[in-house]
Amino acid sequence: MFGYKVENGxxxxxxxxxxxxxxxxxxxxxxxxxRDAAKNAGxxxxxxxxxxxxRNTRYxxxxxxxxxxSKTTFARANAELILRSERLQxxxxxxxxxxxxxxxxxxxxxQFNEPAxxxxxxxxxxxxxx
Numbered sequence: 230m231f232g233y234k235v236e237n238g239x240x241x242x243x244x245x246x247x248x249x250x251x252x253x254x255x256x257x258x259x260x261x262x263x264r265d266a267a268k269n270a271g272x273x274x275x276x277x278x279x280x281x282x283x284r285n286t287r288y289x290x291x292x293x294x295x296x297x298x299s300k301t302t303f304a305r306a307n308a309e310l311i312l313r314s315e316r317l318q319x320x321x322x323x324x325x326x327x328x329x330x331x332x333x334x335x336x337x338x339x340q341f342n343e344p345a346x347x348x349x350x351x352x353x354x355x356x357x358x359x
Contacts, residue, residue: 232288232297240294247297253282254298254306283310332356 232250234243249270256266263276263283282288289303290296335354341347 230285230287230294231282233294242295242297250282250288250297253279254288254302257283258302258305258309280310283307 232243232246233240235241249272252270253266253272256269257263257279261269263279264274267274267279283306286303287294288297289300333356335356337351337354339350341350
């Protein structure tokens, strides 16, 4: 996969390709089109390929792939994808946003009598691991 290499059975970051990934994300977030963000990063690739890069959750890291970009950057780029797609009335073309399952839950210290308030409080204790 672009941005990574395999050495001795381990997936490692390919630094030169990873810098392209970072530039694509930052270019798109800054307002460039999909293709212009890739061109600015030094890659001549189609807008579909750029969209696949922006939607690829492996770039934020998982048990096999080291992170190239932060979850915040990934979320900002994907929010921008959704915003632009809705503006162009193309939102049906997008895949659903990723569902993060790696999170931490702080220890509850308060108890509410109202179930809705208790639920709201408990949900506020959930954080995505960074």
